[in-house]
Amino acid sequence: MFVIVVLCLTYIPPLLVAYRSQGFWIKRSTYEEQPVVRFQYQTLLVAATSTQGDYVAWSTFPHLNNMLGDNLRIPAVSVREEDQNQDGKLDRLTFRLELPLQPEEQVYSVQLLLTFSYQLFRMSTVVMQSLAYVQHSSSVPGAKLFISGDLRLQQKTPLPHRGLYNIYNMSVIDGSSPFASAYDLDNIIGSYQERNLTTVLSCPMPVWTVGRAAGSPFQLNVSSFKQIVTHPNPLLMFDCHYVIFFTSTLTVSTYRPGFWETIKFAWIQYVSVLLIFLWVFERVQRFIFQNQVLTTVPIPVGKPHLS
Known part of the structure; x- marks a missing residue:
């Protein structure tokens, strides 16, 4: 649940920020x-x-x-x-x-x-x-x-x-x-x-x-x-x-720009804000997991060693 919430907070807010900054959709060129x-x-x-x-x-x-x-x-x-x-x-x-x-x-x-x-x-x-x-x-x-x-x-x-x-x-x-x-x-x-x-x-x-x-x-x-x-x-x-x-x-x-020109411009606006959120929430997740803020169960990566 924590990971799902973090993913939502990482990818949705940049879309809202880019849209509300009056420059997401290019209407005239x-x-x-x-x-x-x-x-x-x-x-x-x-x-x-x-x-x-x-x-x-x-x-x-x-x-x-x-x-x-x-x-x-x-x-x-x-x-x-x-x-x-x-x-x-x-x-x-x-x-x-x-x-x-x-x-x-x-x-x-x-x-x-x-x-x-x-x-x-x-x-x-x-x-x-x-x-x-x-x-x-x-x-x-x-x-x-x-x-x-x-x-x-x-x-x-x-x-x-x-x-x-x-x-x-x-x-x-x-x-x-x-x-x-x-x-x-x-x-x-x-x-x-x-x-x-x-x-x-x-x-x-x-x-x-x-x-x-x-x-x-x-x-x-x-x-x-x-x-x-x-x-x-x-x-x-x-x-x-x-x-x-x-x-x-x-x-x-x-x-009036066409569809692909509009998407190209919108993608640049979105990614520029998304990079900041990715950097912030990647460190948030690292802090939560490393310091056991939430109850977690470590899962070994790869095949288990059989004695």
């Missing part, structure tokens, strides 16, 4: 992975041209462009995706847009949506469509806007540790819809933020350049990546230049 990100060539631009609510807009969605009427402006757009470290995954997106304006128009704010295909493969296979929202406003009309930032993953719940996770593999903007509500920025951003897995443009660095006089032509310095659009009338241009680094740093993802 993290890992780093470089995502595969590709620009989907879907864009929605809204630029405020006055402080009274006037605006011009453009998108890659024909239904929206048909609804804009006189507010539609067709820009010159150039896009470049680069793999800077030559590892087979794109590291940077350079997006440049030149927006034509009438001589009396000025730009006070810009809102831009860019959509991406985002994929992870190390644990569960994550395939989703995401977006980057860029906006900047100023009380002073601008001639140029430059923004540089990182496209980062944002999670509300952990990912599964294996399998295919593609519940968000659908277009963020419904380009086939003929209704204006499908292209409203409030509806798009509100619906997007309800997702458990999104991407955000982290640490944007806007540079707002002013100095364009009303009625004067805008001088263009064209690089080899720009496309020039000629217009029948002399129009001014508002230059938007965006540089987005979307895989230059590793993405830290949170996930």
Whole structure:
């Protein structure tokens, strides 16, 4: 009976101690992975041209462009995706847009949506469509806007540790819809933020350049990546230049561990406490038996000697 009690006190309390120390079962874990990100060539631009609510807009969605009427402006757009470290995954997106304006128009704010295909493969296979929202406003009309930032993953719940996770593999903007509500920025951003897995443009660095006089032509310095659009009338241009680094740093993802990973972590917690109890109760038993604290009957080990 004494030995049974000692065994129970040796192996059960370490389990209770490890469990009550808030670290027995691992519920969440993290890992780093470089995502595969590709620009989907879907864009929605809204630029405020006055402080009274006037605006011009453009998108890659024909239904929206048909609804804009006189507010539609067709820009010159150039896009470049680069793999800077030559590892087979794109590291940077350079997006440049030149927006034509009438001589009396000025730009006070810009809102831009860019959509991406985002994929992870190390644990569960994550395939989703995401977006980057860029906006900047100023009380002073601008001639140029430059923004540089990182496209980062944002999670509300952990990912599964294996399998295919593609519940968000659908277009963020419904380009086939003929209704204006499908292209409203409030509806798009509100619906997007309800997702458990999104991407955000982290640490944007806007540079707002002013100095364009009303009625004067805008001088263009064209690089080899720009496309020039000629217009029948002399129009001014508002230059938007965006540089987005979307895989230059590793993405830290949170996930729910599987059974074997959970057991492995729990076993380490249990054994670390069990070793102390084994050491203590081994000496307790030795003291009890050597000092005859309990009535004991010595039993010879091996075969008895026959005389």
